[in-house]
Amino acid sequence: MKIVHILASLGSGGIQGFVFSLACQQSRLGHDVMVIATDVCDNEHSSKQEIIYHQHNVKVHRLNRKRGNKLDLLKTIYGCRKLVSEFKPDIVNTHATLWHMIGALSTVGTSYKQICTVHNTPERWNFVTNMLCKNKPVICCSIPAFENRVQKSSNVICIENGVDATLVRTSEIVDLRREFNLPEDTKVVVSVGNLRPQKNYKNVIELAKHYENTNVHFFICGGNHGGPSYDDPKLYEGYPNLHCLGTRSDVSAIENSADLFLSSSTFEGLPIAVLEAYFNGIPCILSPIPQHINISNVEEVFIPKSFAVSDFIKVIDKALLTKKIT
Numbered sequence: 001m002k003i004v005h006i007l008a009s010l011g012s013g014g015i016q017g018f019v020f021s022l023a024c025q026q027s028r029l030g031h032d033v034m035v036i037a038t039d040v041c042d043n044e045h046s047s048k049q050e051i052i053y054h055q056h057n058v059k060v061h062r063l064n065r066k067r068g069n070k071l072d073l074l075k076t077i078y079g080c081r082k083l084v085s086e087f088k089p090d091i092v093n094t095h096a097t098l099w100h101m102i103g104a105l106s107t108v109g110t111s112y113k114q115i116c117t118v119h120n121t122p123e124r125w126n127f128v129t130n131m132l133c134k135n136k137p138v139i140c141c142s143i144p145a146f147e148n149r150v151q152k153s154s155n156v157i158c159i160e161n162g163v164d165a166t167l168v169r170t171s172e173i174v175d176l177r178r179e180f181n182l183p184e185d186t187k188v189v190v191s192v193g194n195l196r197p198q199k200n201y202k203n204v205i206e207l208a209k210h211y212e213n214t215n216v217h218f219f220i221c222g223g224n225h226g227g228p229s230y231d232d233p234k235l236y237e238g239y240p241n242l243h244c245l246g247t248r249s250d251v252s253a254i255e256n257s258a259d260l261f262l263s264s265s266t267f268e269g270l271p272i273a274v275l276e277a278y279f280n281g282i283p284c285i286l287s288p289i290p291q292h293i294n295i296s297n298v299e300e301v302f303i304p305k306s307f308a309v310s311d312f313i314k315v316i317d318k319a320l321l322t323k324k325i326t
Contacts (some may be wrong), residue, residue, distance in 0.1 A: 005034070006106070009037045011041055012223065034058070038080070040065065045249035097123060101133070103116070117138075118138055120269065121267065125150075144269055168276045173256045189217065190260070194222045259283070266289065267289060
């Protein structure tokens with residue numbers, strides 16, 4: 001089977017991680033797979049991911065659309081349609097609202113079947129996307145996405161996503177203590193995810209304030225890709241024990257030397273970063289949301305009673321073996 005995936009970019013993010021695992025697995029199963037990343041994304045993580053795609057015989061095309069540029073959007077639609085036409089796929093799998101529209105315009109008038117995968121909860125489609133895709137098959141990649149869907153298609157199913165452990169685990173170690181010239185006894189707490197409000201990194205700021213005069217340091221691996229849906233990285237400046245690392249390609253290696261993984265999210269679909277942390281064997285502090293509670297049946301997972309900073313402090317201290325923070 002020939003399969004095309006259309007998404008915004010390579011690199012970090014839930015959708016990117018989902019497509020990365022899925023496309024590589026599909027290729028290993030003998031399918032001919034192509035990934036079309038429409039937007040400009042020039043960072044180490046996306047470059048490293050592209051190399052691994054090629055190692056798994058997945059074709060990758062970057063169209064380098066500049067967000068907000070209408071002419072670039074038209075060029076992107078033309079470029080996608082040309083690639084799809086040349087590849088002649090059995091399935092075009094699209095990811096997120098704009099890319100459902102691009103996929104629909106890339107397949108209209110052809111026999112190529114488009115499937116829309118819904119990641120966000122709820123994923124709201126604009127008028128054009130809804131008009132073009134309302135009768136398309138829809139896959140919701142988590143139970144929350146399925147239960148909160150707003151799509152009216154009669155052909156909707158839920159297939160919970162996940163990650164491929166073989167693509168996540170690494171024996172490499174990146175020690176942030178050395179990178180930031182911190183004492184060897186520094187406790188490293190890592191959060192992973194783009195700087196979106198739902199990640200609730202303001203809670204991490206409050207935690208950093210509490211632990212400011214201790215050896216506990218907080219590190220955020222996540223970028224800002226522009227637009228009003230992202231936090232300004234300047235919000236995280238000025239705290240001596242809070243470090244915003246931007247997008248990193250070595251998160252697994254970082255987790256191999258860290259003490260804790262922390263997610264303060266107020267909402268998730270199926271939290272890919274948490275599953276990756278599980279594979280890396282790092283103790284996890286997870287916010288008290290259903291999506292975390294539902295996957296907390298593993299060792300070394302700590303969930304506070306509420307979103308109160310004091311409750312997070314209690315479980316962080318417990319996770320650090322209840323040793324006195326010095």
